[in-house]
């Protein structure tokens with residue numbers, strides 16, 4: 451979104467967390483130059499994109515709990531073979547939340563939690579690259 455070459459143009463003003471930001475088109479560099487990616491960045495973005503498009507993700511921790519049900523004849527009492535229950539636990543806006551995961555969903559939900567952790571790591575790695583771009587004036 452650029453107007454005349456060689457002069458600043460006001461982009462759209464956006465609100466973010468209560469602050470107004472103006473996006474400027476910086477003259478002198480094409481979008482292609484600005485968007486130039488290192489192979490490392492391309493690899494990170496590619497993996498993140500694959501995760502975003504192909505699989506579920508869930509922020510939370512898995513908690514496997516074991517209990518006895520109290521029936522004296524049950525295997526949990528007679529053999530010490532306790533019942534297992536998987537939960538996803540997380541904090542949401544300061545509130546502690548948890549949800550029981552039925553057995554048939556264990557593998558799927560484990561994968562979602564793993565995908566979220568991996569995505570968060572990838573985002574962080576991409577963010578670090580951009581921090582370095584500013585520091586090294588590689589824009």
Ligand SMILES: [Zn+2]
Nearest residue numbers: 518519524526
């Ligand atoms: Zn039992």
